[in-house]
Amino acid sequence: MNARKLISFDWALKRLLRSKANYEVLEGFLSELLKDDIEILEILESESNRDQAWDKANRVDMKVRNRNQEIILIEVQSEREFDFLQRILFATAKAITEHQTMGEAYDQVIKVISINILYFDLGYGADYIYHGRTHFVGLHHQDELRLNDKQRQLFGKRYPHELYPEYYLLKVKQFDNVARDSLDEWIYFLKNQEIKGEFQAKGLQKAKEVLDIMKLGDKERRAYERHMEELSYQASMYYSSFMDGHMEGEKKGLEKGIEKGKEEGREEGREEGLKEGSKAKAVAMAKALKQEGVSLTVIAKTSGLPPEEVAGL
Secondary structure, eight states, X not given: OOSOBBOOHHHHHHHTTTSGGGHHHHHXXXXXXXXXXXXXXXXXXXXTOOOSHHHHHHEEEEEEEETTSOEEEEEEEOSOOTTHHHHHHHHHHHHHHHTOOTTOOGGGXXXXXXXXXXXXXXXXXXXXXXXXXXXXXXXXXXXXXXXXXXXXXXXXXSSGGGTSOEEEEEEGGGOOSOOOSHHHHHHHHHXXXXXXXXXXXXXXXXXXXXXXGGGSOXXXXXXXXXXXXXXXXXXXXXXXXXXXXXXXXXXXHHHHHHHHHHHHOHHHHHHHHHHHHHHHHHHHHHHHHHHTTOOHHHHHHHHOOOHHHHHTO
16 A cells, blocks of 8 residues: 555654654654754653543653753644634743753743644634744834844844744644645645655654554554544534534524514524524534635635634634
8 A cells, every 4th residue: 555544643642752762753744844854852841641531532751852852742633712812832941941941041041942733723823834023123214123143143043033032833734735845745644644665754664663553563553542442532522512503593593583583483483494594504514624624715615604603613
């Protein structure tokens, strides 16, 4: 077969990629994303070193120190969180303070890179990879502030953003499955749990070897199957909540139409109620699809709502 189903990346982070023998996989992914030759020195203790069902199904994180003494936070998030952006800001601040010794000069503040692999829709945006960093830009001349010569000599950097935390948001479900470069090959794997035979991105060949489901022992395979069942259960609960909202919308629409029918005529009220219910159903469907990262064009065609109304939901 040209492509083979592999272990999901969140499970790999939790159970397999913490082994030094498998650093090559994680180094490959980080090198492709950060456009640098990343070498991992050690994997540090992180919040989610737990083995119970829901805590690993919803969120898995890893903290890595590279050869440049930078801290890289890697997180896989399955469930949507409205305050997710504030949470990753808190996580970077916490990492900085945890690795700063009391009484040390501020030139010892570590650089933190936050990488977030998201399986839910976060905000509006057409892209599937977003990179955020801190720039100081002049209000009058629009020039970017640079470090002076002494600072450049001390830190080996040119701009303040190279000292400050950076953030990467990978909206995996928004990827269109067309691998245009080596980083896209990794995104394809993150979305589909498959590595095509022609993929050449750094670390993927090792990933194909390490993450082969068929190479798991019986105990590990059963644990992985329970993990995937938990994810299916969470997806089912999400769908159930969507259907509850949809049915409630139909009910309210009919009730509103019936009430209006008492005033303007029973038949007219029934038509209005059906119309309201249909609109509520379309809106509920559009909101659910939008949260899953489906494009606005597809949502508009599926729900029958105008694109501008979908964009405003």
